[in-house]
Amino acid sequence: MVEAAARRPPASSPSGPLAIRVRRFGEITKEVLRNPTTTIGLVIIASLLLMALMAPIITEANTPDAYQMPRDWGAINEPPGTPGHLLGTTSTGGDVLYGVVWGARTSLRLSVIVVGITMVVGTIMGSIAGFIGGKVDEIIMRLVDVLLAIPELIFALAIAAVLGPSFGNIIFALTVVFWVKYARIIRGQIIHVKHNEYVDSARVIGDSKLNIYRKDVLPNSVTPVVVQATLDMGNIVLVAATLSFIGLAEAGLAEWGVLVSEGQAGISAGRWWASTIPGAMVFLWALAFNLFGDGLRDVLDPRTEGR
Amino acid sequence: MTNLRDDPVGAATRAEERPVITLRGVKKYFPVREGVLQQIVGHVRAVDGVSFEIRQGQTLGLVGESGCGKTTLGRCIAGLTDTTGGGIYFRLSEADRMFLDEMDAVGQDRQTSEQQAKVESIERAHRIDRLKGETWRTYRRNCQFVFQDAFSSLNPRHLVKDIVGRPLRVYKEASGTDLTERVVELLESVGLGRQHLYRYPHQFSGGQRQRISIARALALDPEFIVLDEPTSALDVSVQSQILNLLHKLQQDRGLTYLFITHDLGVVRLMSDEIVVMYVGEVMERAGAQELFASPRHPYTEALLAANPDLLEGDEEAEMRGLEGTVPDPARPPRGCKFHTRCPVATPRCGWEVDDAVAWLSDNSTILEGLGGVERSSDFESVLRFAEPGTAAEAESLLASAAIPDAMRAALVELDQDGPELRIRFEEVDRVRLEDVDVGHMTSCILHTSQADLDSRP
Ligand SMILES: Nc1ncnc2c1ncn2[C@@H]1O[C@H](COP(=O)(O)OP(=O)(O)O)[C@@H](O)[C@H]1O
Ligand code: SF4
Ligand SMILES: [Mg+2]
Numbered sequence: 001m002v003e004a005a006a007r008r009p010p011a012s013s014p015s016g017p018l019a020i021r022v023r024r025f026g027e028i029t030k031e032v033l034r035n036p037t038t039t040i041g042l043v044i045i046a047s048l049l050l051m052a053l054m055a056p057i058i059t060e061a062n063t064p065d066a067y068q069m070p071r072d073w074g075a076i077n078e079p080p081g082t083p084g085h086l087l088g089t090t091s092t093g094g095d096v097l098y099g100v101v102w103g104a105r106t107s108l109r110l111s112v113i114v115v116g117i118t119m120v121v122g123t124i125m126g127s128i129a130g131f132i133g134g135k136v137d138e139i140i141m142r143l144v145d146v147l148l149a150i151p152e153l154i155f156a157l158a159i160a161a162v163l164g165p166s167f168g169n170i171i172f173a174l175t176v177v178f179w180v181k182y183a184r185i186i187r188g189q190i191i192h193v194k195h196n197e198y199v200d201s202a203r204v205i206g207d208s209k210l211n212i213y214r215k216d217v218l219p220n221s222v223t224p225v226v227v228q229a230t231l232d233m234g235n236i237v238l239v240a241a242t243l244s245f246i247g248l249a250e251a252g253l254a255e256w257g258v259l260v261s262e263g264q265a266g267i268s269a270g271r272w273w274a275s276t277i278p279g280a281m282v283f284l285w286a287l288a289f290n291l292f293g294d295g296l297r298d299v300l301d302p303r304t305e306g307r
Numbered sequence: 308m309t310n311l312r313d314d315p316v317g318a319a320t321r322a323e324e325r326p327v328i329t330l331r332g333v334k335k336y337f338p339v340r341e342g343v344l345q346q347i348v349g350h351v352r353a354v355d356g357v358s359f360e361i362r363q364g365q366t367l368g369l370v371g372e373s374g375c376g377k378t379t380l381g382r383c384i385a386g387l388t389d390t391t392g393g394g395i396y397f398r399l400s401e402a403d404r405m406f407l408d409e410m411d412a413v414g415q416d417r418q419t420s421e422q423q424a425k426v427e428s429i430e431r432a433h434r435i436d437r438l439k440g441e442t443w444r445t446y447r448r449n450c451q452f453v454f455q456d457a458f459s460s461l462n463p464r465h466l467v468k469d470i471v472g473r474p475l476r477v478y479k480e481a482s483g484t485d486l487t488e489r490v491v492e493l494l495e496s497v498g499l500g501r502q503h504l505y506r507y508p509h510q511f512s513g514g515q516r517q518r519i520s521i522a523r524a525l526a527l528d529p530e531f532i533v534l535d536e537p538t539s540a541l542d543v544s545v546q547s548q549i550l551n552l553l554h555k556l557q558q559d560r561g562l563t564y565l566f567i568t569h570d571l572g573v574v575r576l577m578s579d580e581i582v583v584m585y586v587g588e589v590m591e592r593a594g595a596q597e598l599f600a601s602p603r604h605p606y607t608e609a610l611l612a613a614n615p616d617l618l619e620g621d622e623e624a625e626m627r628g629l630e631g632t633v634p635d636p637a638r639p640p641r642g643c644k645f646h647t648r649c650p651v652a653t654p655r656c657g658w659e660v661d662d663a664v665a666w667l668s669d670n671s672t673i674l675e676g677l678g679g680v681e682r683s684s685d686f687e688s689v690l691r692f693a694e695p696g697t698a699a700e701a702e703s704l705l706a707s708a709a710i711p712d713a714m715r716a717a718l719v720e721l722d723q724d725g726p727e728l729r730i731r732f733e734e735v736d737r738v739r740l741e742d743v744d745v746g747h748m749t750s751c752i753l754h755t756s757q758a759d760l761d762s763r764p
Contacts, residue, residue: 020466020505197460200387201520205474205527206447219464 031299038295044288052104059098067106067254069094077266080273088273090259091266092252096277102254103278106167107237107285114174114236119229121175122182123222129183130190131213140183147180153239160248167249170240178232182225189221196220227297234289241282256282326360327531327563328384328450329404329433332393333357335379339637351637353379355587356393358740360404361531366557366564368578368595370571370610372633376587377567378455381533384565385452386435396433397446403429448478451524455536457516461508467494467519468504474526493522497552514545518552525556531563539570550576571614575599580746583607586636586644589740593747603749605652606645641685643738643750654716655752658732660688663718666710673701678726687720687731698728705730 033039051058055066062070072093080088080096087096129140147155159173193199194217202212241257243249249258256278263274334357336350353376361367369377382388384395396404410418410426418426431437438446454460461470472490475481481489491501497518508516517537524532534553538546550573556562566577574581574595581598583591583606591604602608609629631648634640640647642657647665649656660682668674676697681689692698702723704710720731740748741755749755 020507197454197456198462200382200452201454201460201523202462202473203387204385204447204450204452205477205523206444207473207477211477215465216462220462 028299032295035295035298037291038299041288041291041293041295044284045292048104048285048288049108051101052108055101055105058101059095062098062102062254067102069099069102069252069254069259077271077274079271080277087277088271090263090274091271092262094252094259094262096259096273099254099256099259099278100281103256103259103281104285106253106255107240110167110171110174110240111233111236113171114178115229115232117175118179118232119182119225122179122184123186123218123225125179126183126186127190127213127218130187131194131209131217133191137187141187144180144183147177148184152177153242156239156243157246157248160243165248165250167240167244167253167255170243170248173243174236174239178236181228181232185224185228186221189224190217193217193220223300224297227293227300230289230293230296234286234293238282238286256285324362324364326362326399326401326404327397328361328565329396329399330358330360330380330384330393331396331404331407333380333383333390333395334392335376335383335388336391349637352587352639353636354383354390355636355639357584357587357589358393359582359589359592361563361565362580363530363563364557364561365579366566366577368574368581369565369567369584370569370574370581371584372610373569374633374636375584376636377569377584378535380584381452381535381565381567384435385450385533386447387452389436394430394434395436397435397438397450399429399433403433448527449530450533451527451529451531452533453517453520453524453535453537456540457513457520458508460520461516463508466505466507467499470508470519471522471526474523478527480527489526490522493526494519496525496556497522498548512545513541514549517541517549521549521552521556525560528560529562531565533565533567535567536569537566538573539568546573553577571610583610586634586639588644589748589750590645591747591749591751592740593744597744597747603743603747603754604645604751605649605753606751609648609650641737642735643752645751651753652711652713653752654713654733655735656713656717657735657738658714658717659685660730660732661685662714663705663710663730663732664690666714667701667704670709671701671704673697673704684734686734688729690728690730692726692728695723695726698723698726701728 032042055061062068069090069092072089072095074093075082075085075089076093077091078085078089080086082088085095085097087100089095090099125140125144129137129144156170156173156177159176160169163169163172196216199212199216202216207215237256241255241260244253244255244257245261247261249255251258251262259278260275260282263271263276263278266272266274267276333354334352335354336352338347339349339351340346341348355376357376357380359367369380371377379388383390399407407426407429410422413422415423432442435443435446465473468487468490471493472481472486475486475489487504490504494500494503499515499518499522503511503515503519508519511519521537537553538549541549553564554577557564564577566574568574578595581593581595582589583598583604585606590606591598591602593603598607599611602611613629629648630650634644634647638661640657640661641659642655643649643652644657646652646656646658647662660680664674664680673692676693678691678693681691683689690698690701692701702721705718705721706715708715717732718730719733720729722729736757738750738752738757739755740750741757743749743754
């Protein structure tokens, strides 16, 4: 054959299907780590997740509910550095370190639940709209437009206000609000992707609609959803903290927004730690996922990917 | 080598081969939408009444300028796009086709109920948009498609093994190691091999990717393949390798091809029979040798003139180049669609108001004084000018020797009344494709009996 031989990888490399996929994952990882800001984001995320997962080891879990702040009435308003209370205590005797660590766990739970549900719901709705089209598309997108027209914070606020203040309701409210973005993204992607000739190729060989969606359309549409999900892992914690800050979560919850809210009264008296430290955690969490998400977007950009 | 066929004969001698695909008046119109409400304001007539057959084991070359509807027609045949009118038939016998043609001529209202029942049963058995269940699956397996762009027709996330093996999976023909072996066989038949199984499309050159596409098209051992410009994205040297491969595969497997291209050299190399298309219509159809040796349509001649090395001794044709632009398929010319560019157009070729307006706008500044056009038909309009003087000027221009003789001769009324100028052209029918020789059809009225050119009014 006179044609230029395959350029990559070297023809000698033994390659089975699994090896190929592992190598591809490795390539993407290497690509991600080439960018220093993305790497910083990834390192912060890894530390935060580690902290959340090891919460019961780092601190002694409160009983009966570990997500409630422990109360030590013998040690209120202790400054950071106090023995036994490394980051100080709150005005109600809550250990700030406990709040930081279990707050990370709360944030992780919150963002995994909300992102998980909204990503799935949004992808399903957007897929139906984009892949089927016509009237179905119109109805779904009307709903999406309406939901998008309302600022998400205000909408979540309204829902949480109606249902009463509890962290569970914040999760619910955020779920209702956040799926539309995914629906919109995936629909746009699908409408673009389904005109590719590899979709027509699959039709010509007679494959079913469902298979074409599963094998051709979805995998080639899903990248921006993954990026958005990464960004939302951070954003949702920020929005939830805002909502609990203004009092929509239960008092005493080991959640960063609640801690900021409860600690703010002491700032004027010089007790900065009870609210600043949890506030910094919210900031760190949101920043880390945004740094990583942005880097991921560049690496997974379909224009550069795999060419 | 002018033709890869070992026995490049005219279609006439092969006419006894049974048709695999039969087109009867196939139309595909795309709606043109405009405005916020996306209202339909017109239709692009991408394919506008095309009829021909593709016979078993043959290559039918479909040639024409870019945008003339070749891809759309190929997609309709492959069932990727639905048609607006007419019918595409699979394995329709000559006798059944003649019966359908006859019944169309009779008209549905005047058919007997027996005849209607027979039409219905033929359509249900052969017309691809009416096929169901097993017959549809048979068609689906037997009609494959190779796309122009081998990059976008291969899923970038699938391995070659999965791409080429996918048809076998869909029809549950093979799985496991059996599937792998079948894929290796297919890859070998297109000049690739086992070492390419676990690679992604982006790891191949353009020619190799097209080989992968061909291997996939062959997987189900189809009878018929639509090849949509399979080599026009490739380098010349690679191009001829792929053409040779396609030819060899056809010989080995008895394949039938619809070979779509805008390249006359390629179509000549590959085809038994050639159909020349222009703005959605067939202009000429003939055996490959016949078409190049004695074209019977000015459009074909113009195409040939653009490729002087393909001409066989006709120096006169070389003089007639292809000028002007392809007409808008949303508003195709009347009569013969080629009349706006035809160097030998006659007064009976379909001259219309648009031609006069286009000529005025190209050759004068008079239309700047145009207030409006009141159109009663494509052939008759009143142009309203701001000043009576401009109208008079336009009249004298259209009556002068400056405009093409044929257009001027077709003007039956040119009447200035104050600022208004009434224009009326002789109304003509759409030209038809007619036999001029055995297996040779053309739509040009110079070569057919459609218009008696000497008895014009
Ligand atoms: N999906 C579509 N929607 C609207 N117009 C189309 C579509 N596909 C093709 N067309 C139009 O139909 C005409 C024929 O196009 P095509 O079949 O691609 O021509 P060719 O393959 O001969 O270059 C062109 O004017 C093109 O713009
Ligand atoms: S009918 Fe023939 S002569 Fe008339 S415009 Fe068409 S091609 Fe030219
Ligand atoms: Mg084309």
